[in-house]
């Protein structure tokens with residue numbers, strides 16, 4: 001068990017990639033704070049973890065709201081003690097042509113996808129620094145590496161998280177807390193199924209000829225959450241089936 005006894009928070013754990021990360025971390029012995037705006041989704045995640053013999057609590061919270069994040073962190077600490085691992089996964093990924101993006105849409109996506117990870121990190125980092133050990137893993141996107149049609153606002157948020165991750169990694173490099181990124185390529189989740197993308201046609205364009213599974217993103221997160229990644233910070237594990245092979 002690679003995360004035995006560690007407390008981990010996974011945001012957006014009520015669906016898709018976040019659920020797979022929460023389940024994998026729990027199988028590795030972590031006590032998981034499974035946070036999501038969608039209370040039903042996160043209750044299902046925790047039920048599955050508990051049935052499999054793992055430990056988790058479901059917390060309904062808007063992970064872009066500082067007061068709700070504080071409350072969610074307090075509930076998680078009360079259940080499991082100090083939080084050592086944070087996965088900033090919650091996000092939205094709409095497709096809107098550039099000139100159709102409204103100011104409200106721009107501000108909403110910046111708040112959820114960029115400000116949310118900032119606020120969650122700000123809430124949880126002090127305890128990690130006190131402990132001299134911590135892991136922050138940010139779920140970015142291969143679209144930050146390659147661009148994505150109809151997603152200027154989305155790609156801008158993920159690019160912001162990329163910069164934030166590297167800046168934090170540098171500022172706290174000697175602290176025992178690491179900051180890394182996992183940018184998924186195209187992964188089979190409810191969000192992807194709702195997107196205007198022909199999945200089968202897209203899969204054929206990928207070197208591996210298939211889209212990814214949420215569990216394959218969780219595997220990369222597990223490495224970055226574990227002791228095995230102790231000398232890795234400010235880095236990217238590109239989980240994309242060979243779609244993008246650059247270094248960023």
Ligand SMILES: NC(=O)c1ccc[n+]([C@@H]2O[C@H](COP(=O)([O-])OP(=O)(O)OC[C@H]3O[C@@H](n4cnc5c(N)ncnc54)[C@H](O)[C@@H]3O)[C@@H](O)[C@H]2O)c1
Nearest residue numbers: 012014015016017036037062063090091141186187189191
């Ligand atoms: N699926 C893909 O192909 C893909 C590709 C690249 C990046 N990603 C990223 O992976 C992450 C997860 O995506 P997914 O495909 O699993 O999506 P999903 O929609 O299946 O799951 C996202 C979860 O985040 C939650 N959420 C949204 N806003 C929230 C908020 N303000 N507070 C708390 N929870 C909130 C939703 O309720 C949902 O349960 C996102 O950050 C997404 O941008 C996904």
